[in-house]
Each structure stands twice: as C-alpha cells, then as structure tokens.
Amino acid sequence: MDKPAQDNRAAGGSFSAGAAWTTDAAPGGAPALAVRDLRKVYATGTEALKGVSLEMPPGDFFALLGPNGAGKTTVIGIVTGIVDKSGGSVSVFGDDIDRHPQAARRHIGVVPQELNFNIFEKVIDIVVTQGGYYGIPRKIAYPRAEEILEQLGLHDKRNDKSMTLSGGMKRRLMIARALIHRPRLLILDEPTAGVDVELRRGMWDFLRRLTAQGTSILLTTHYLEEAEQLCRHVAIINRGQIVAAGTVRDILAQLHAETVVLDLAPGAAERAASLLPAFRAAVADPSTLELEIASGHSLGEAIVALETAGIGVRMARGKAGRLEEVFMKLTAEGEK
Amino acid sequence: MNPAEIAVSYYTILRKDMVRILRIWPQTFLPSVVTSALYFLIFGAFLGSRIGAFGDIPYVSFVVPGLIMLAVVTNSFANVATVMFSAKFFSRNIDEILVSPTPPWVIVAGFVSSGVVRGVLVGILVYLTSLFFAAVSFHNVLVVIVFLILTSVALSLGGLVNGIYAKSFDGISIIPTFVLAPLVYLGGVFYSVEVLPEFWRGLTHVNPLFYIIDGFRYGFLGSSDVSPWLSFAVLLGLVAVLGAFAIHLIRTGLGLRQ
Numbered sequence: 001m002d003k004p005a006q007d008n009r010a011a012g013g014s015f016s017a018g019a020a021w022t023t024d025a026a027p028g029g030a031p032a033l034a035v036r037d038l039r040k041v042y043a044t045g046t047e048a049l050k051g052v053s054l055e056m057p058p059g060d061f062f063a064l065l066g067p068n069g070a071g072k073t074t075v076i077g078i079v080t081g082i083v084d085k086s087g088g089s090v091s092v093f094g095d096d097i098d099r100h101p102q103a104a105r106r107h108i109g110v111v112p113q114e115l116n117f118n119i120f121e122k123v124i125d126i127v128v129t130q131g132g133y134y135g136i137p138r139k140i141a142y143p144r145a146e147e148i149l150e151q152l153g154l155h156d157k158r159n160d161k162s163m164t165l166s167g168g169m170k171r172r173l174m175i176a177r178a179l180i181h182r183p184r185l186l187i188l189d190e191p192t193a194g195v196d197v198e199l200r201r202g203m204w205d206f207l208r209r210l211t212a213q214g215t216s217i218l219l220t221t222h223y224l225e226e227a228e229q230l231c232r233h234v235a236i237i238n239r240g241q242i243v244a245a246g247t248v249r250d251i252l253a254q255l256h257a258e259t260v261v262l263d264l265a266p267g268a269a270e271r272a273a274s275l276l277p278a279f280r281a282a283v284a285d286p287s288t289l290e291l292e293i294a295s296g297h298s299l300g301e302a303i304v305a306l307e308t309a310g311i312g313v314r315m316a317r318g319k320a321g322r323l324e325e326v327f328m329k330l331t332a333e334g335e336k
Numbered sequence: 337m338n339p340a341e342i343a344v345s346y347y348t349i350l351r352k353d354m355v356r357i358l359r360i361w362p363q364t365f366l367p368s369v370v371t372s373a374l375y376f377l378i379f380g381a382f383l384g385s386r387i388g389a390f391g392d393i394p395y396v397s398f399v400v401p402g403l404i405m406l407a408v409v410t411n412s413f414a415n416v417a418t419v420m421f422s423a424k425f426f427s428r429n430i431d432e433i434l435v436s437p438t439p440p441w442v443i444v445a446g447f448v449s450s451g452v453v454r455g456v457l458v459g460i461l462v463y464l465t466s467l468f469f470a471a472v473s474f475h476n477v478l479v480v481i482v483f484l485i486l487t488s489v490a491l492s493l494g495g496l497v498n499g500i501y502a503k504s505f506d507g508i509s510i511i512p513t514f515v516l517a518p519l520v521y522l523g524g525v526f527y528s529v530e531v532l533p534e535f536w537r538g539l540t541h542v543n544p545l546f547y548i549i550d551g552f553r554y555g556f557l558g559s560s561d562v563s564p565w566l567s568f569a570v571l572l573g574l575v576a577v578l579g580a581f582a583i584h585l586i587r588t589g590l591g592l593r594q
Contacts, residue, residue, distance in 0.1 A: 133345055
C-alpha cells in the first residue's frame with residue numbers, strides 16, 4: 001500500500017495571475033532528492049551507473065552535468081520510474097520510490113530529453129490530459145493549463161495540433177505538461193537543446209521564477225553556461241560516477257586560477273604577452289590577450305606592468321564558461 | 337491516489353482513446369460493418385438455401401452470433417494492441433502515464449475499457465446490420481450481454497499483453513493473423529462442432545474461443561454444443577488469467593521500462 005500523499009496541491013492550490021504558484025517546500029525539510037549508491041546495469045550488460053549518490057536540498061536549483069553517455073538520463077529515468085534500478089535507493093521529499101511510489105511520483109514533474117507527446121493532439125489537451133493522470137478533474141486542469149500556457153507563451157497555440165509547433169514551442173509544451181500538477185521537484189533533461197538564444201533566455205527567466213517561488217529544479221544540460229547562470233549546486237557525472245559535486249563556487253574553486261581577457265591596442269597583444277611571463281598569457285588575436293591569474297598574482301599587477309611599458313588596457317573581463325574548464329578537466333581525468 | 341483521483345485518472349485514459357476511436361470512425365467501425373454485410377449477403381442470399389438449416393434455424397441466422405463475435409474479438413484485441421504499441425513505440429507517450437501516480441490496475445482498466453467500448457459498439461453495429469439479412473431473436477438477452485462484455489474484456493486484455501510485448505509492427509500483426517484468426521474461424525463461427533469429424537471435434541474443445549462463441553450463440557438460439565456454464569467458466573478463467581498477467585506486466589514494467 002502506498003501512503004497517502006501529504007502534498008495535495010495536485011487537486012487544489014492557488015495559482016496567481018502573472019506568476020507561478022506558491023509552494024510548501026519548506027527549507028530544512030527532507031531533501032528534494034536523495035540518491036544513494038544508485039546502480040544500473042542494462043540488459044545488454046552495460047554498467048550505466050556505478051554507485052551514484054547525490055543530495056539536493058529543497059528549493060535548490062541543481063545541475064547534473066556530464067558528457068554524452070555519462071549516465072545523466074539514466075539517473076533521471078530511475079528517479080521518474082521509467083528505468084528500473086539495479087541497486088541503491090532514491091527518495092523524493094522523503095518518499096522512497098520503492099516504498100511509496102505514488103507519493104514520490106506526485107512530487108515530480110518531468111521534462112524528458114526526447115519529445116514524447118502525441119503529435120496529433122491539441123496543445124491544451126496534452127496538458128489537461130496529463131493533469132488527469134494525476135487525478136486532476138478537467139474543470140480544474142483546463143483553466144490551470146491555460147494559465148501555464150500563457151506564462152510559457154503558448155496560449156495562442158492552445159487549440160493547435162502539437163505537430164504544428166516549432167521546436168522551441170514543443171520544448172515549452174513539455175514544460176507546461178510537467179507543471180500541470182504543480183510538482184515540488186521539476187526535472188528537466190536538456191530542456192534547451194535546439195532552442196534559440198532568445199527563447200533559451202526566456203526559459204531561464206521562467207525557471208528562475210519557479211525556483212524563487214519554491215519549486216526545486218534538477219537540470220541536466222550540455223550548455224555549461226546554463227548551469228553556471230542558473231544553478232546553486234552542481235554535480236558532474238562521468239562514466240556512471242559522480243566526479244565532483246558541490247556549490248558552483250566550490251566547483252569553480254577547483255580551477256585554482258581565473259582566466260581574464262584583456263582588450264589592448266591593435267597589434268599590442270604579442271608584446272604584452274612577452275612582458276607577462278608569470279601569467280601564462282595567450283594571444284587570442286592581435287589586440288586580445290588571455291591571462292591566467294593563478295594564486296599569488298593579481299590582475300592589477302599585470303595591468304601596472306603593461307601600463308608601465310606603454311601598453312594601455314582598454315577593457316578587462318572574465319572569460320565566460322569557467323565551469324566548462326572544470327568540466328573538461330574533470331572529465332578528461334576520468335578518461336585517463 | 338484517493339478514489340476520486342483514481343476515477344479521474346481512469347476516465348482520462350478512457351476518454352483519450354474514445355476521442356481517437358470516434359475521430360477515425362471510418363477505420364474503427366466501418367470495416368466490420370462492411371465485412372459482416374458481405375458475409376450475411378453470401379451466406380444468406382447467395383448460399384443460404386444451398387447450405388440448408390441447422391435444425392429449424394436458417395443458416396444465415398445461425399452464423400449471426402458467430403459473426404458478431406468475430407467482429408468483437410478482432411476489434412477489441414486490435415484496438416488495445418495498437419494503442420499500447422503506438423504509445424510505447426512512437427514518441428513514447430506511454431511515459432506520460434508511467435511517470436504519474438496512476439496505479440497499474442487503473443492503467444490496465446483504462447486501456448481495456450476503451451477496447452471494450454469499441455468491441456461492444458462494433459458488436460451492436462454488426463447485430464443491427466444482420467437485421468437486414470436475417471431473422472434474429474434472443475433466447476436470453478442477459479447471456480448475450482454478459483458474453484459480449486466479458487469476451488471484449490478478455491480480448492482487450494490479450495491485446496494489451498500483445499501490445500506490451502511487441503517490439504515491431506510485425507509483433508502486433510502476427511498474433512491476430514496467425515493465432516487469433518484461426519482460433520476464431522475454427523471455433524465454430526460458421527458451423528456447429530457436431531458436424532465435424534471426431535478428431536476435429538476433439539481439437540475444437542481445446543480452443544477457448546469455441547466456448548466463447550458457443551456460449552454467445554446460446555444467448556441467441558437457446559441451444560449450444562457445450563453447457564453455457566462451462567463456456568462462462570472458461571471465459572471467466574481467461575479474464576482472470578489475462579487480467580492478472582496484464583497488471584503484473586504494468587507493475588513490473590516488463591516490456592515498458594528499461
């Protein structure tokens with residue numbers, strides 16, 4: 001017997017115009033997601049997970065990063081009940097997926113990597129029908145679906161067949177479908193894959209609003225900038241094992257050095273590099289220099305040296321994609 | 337899920353497929369009506385007088401229950417097998433249900449109910465078609481209704497199991513073509529088992545669809561080759577075994593989860 005669901009937002013709850021919804025995910029309660037020693041061996045013999053453990057606090061925005069085939073989607077598949085685990089345990093807000101599967105599933109909204117709705121159905125029907133699977137009557141689900149579609153910019157398309165939507169719209173439809181039962185934990189498996197920059201930024205804003213209102217979000221992504229911009233905690237998975245986990249700041253601290261980009265006068269980069277042997281300077285182009293500033297050195301020190309030599313620094317900025325550097329470093333170590 | 341939520345979830349699964357079935361009615365209802373009309377025309381107007389009668393029952397009236405069952409069996413089975421296979425094979429939208437808290441038995445009940453609705457509606461349409469060609473009367477309407485519904489349940493469950501196991505389109509066409517069709521046609525749709533040689537008569541008695549057709553025919557004609565209670569027991573046994581197996585498959589995720 002499954003225990004009765006404690007969180008009954010699926011059938012009720014408030015939904016304010018122009019915003020998402022309130023949540024009762026109390027900080028300091030059971031973890032939004034607790035994964036312990038998760039193992040998966042597929043029927044083919046492939047060992048996809050070799051003892052993955054991670055914990056996600058309530059209200060967190062958490063990124064699971066890893067190269068293709070690392071095991072990200074397998075983790076999500078097990079958490080959401082699509083993939084059977086070979087060992088370990090998973091609980092969602094304290095509800096074990098084996099002992100209380102119904103309660104655990106009620107907490108979760110999932111946006112899979114592949115489009116998996118019926119392309120012949122209307123947009124609104126896909127969302128309302130999903131609500132029905134969670135026991136939400138149509139008279140409640142219908143206005144709720146309209147509200148979510150409005151927020152995701154799909155209201156105008158609500159009566160269109162889903163096959164007529166663009167790629168970005170289909171992604172947003174999957175998010176709308178996942179939110180119809182007001183989950184406490186939203187899981188997104190590469191949600192912005194194939195989405196253009198403008199739409200991606202809009203999606204980021206939407207997800208930020210969700211977390212601000214208390215929804216916990218677990219995200220897998222190939223866009224490391226996405227994790228760096230959005231997430232508080234990050235775990236890097238490679239070959240079925242977690243190779244690093246912590247806050248984004250903790251992970252970035254593993255770099256031990258920060259890369260700064262200097263914009264100089266045209267043609268000055270080569271000479272500037274020769275003046276800064278302690279900084280592992282790299283010439284990006286004749287007027288751009290990349291400096292790696294390790295501990296014991298400072299950016300000011302470099303700028304003073306250049307100004308003294310008559311080379312003016314027009315602009316200094318941090319190099320984007322710092323997380324990518326850590327990611328590449330850690331996954332490359334795993335290959336060795 | 338509480339009972340009200342379970343009711344909503346069940347209704348959602350059923351409604352989704354009913355919308356589909358009604359939208360494509362030329363594919364779901366019309367073929368059986370046309371095929372049955374042809375059978376009634378051939379075995380009634382064209383060949384009926386040459387074949388003769390079964391006792392005092394004209395041949396065309398004798399085959400009506402069998403042809404209704406033929407339509408019910410094939411439609412119930414094909415509906416659920418196709419829907420389940422499509423949901424798991426194309427776009428994986430079966431995951432929409434699998435990630436939800438809907439209990440396995442409700443998933444089975446929802447899919448099977450849509451097969452039953454289609455099977456029963458097709459059965460009624462074939463019956464109405466038969467009225468243009470034959471004099472059809474009921475000996476016991478309750479028996480007809482019980483056999484109609486339980487047969488549709490059993491074959492829908494069979495279709496569900498087939499759809500779950502199928503790994504390609506061949507998987508959902510092989511069973512209906514090479515297993516179900518021979519069992520139905522050799523189960524006494526067109527004849528009484530009494531006219532068969534002893535070997536074939538004995539073989540027919542291990543065919544579960546023979547009992548289904550025979551019991552259903554009893555509801556119309558008031559006569560049968562075996563006791564209607566035996567037929568009823570066989571039908572109930574089929575429903576119980578296939579129902580338990582289907583729930584087991586959904587619960588364990590065999591053929592559905594990785």
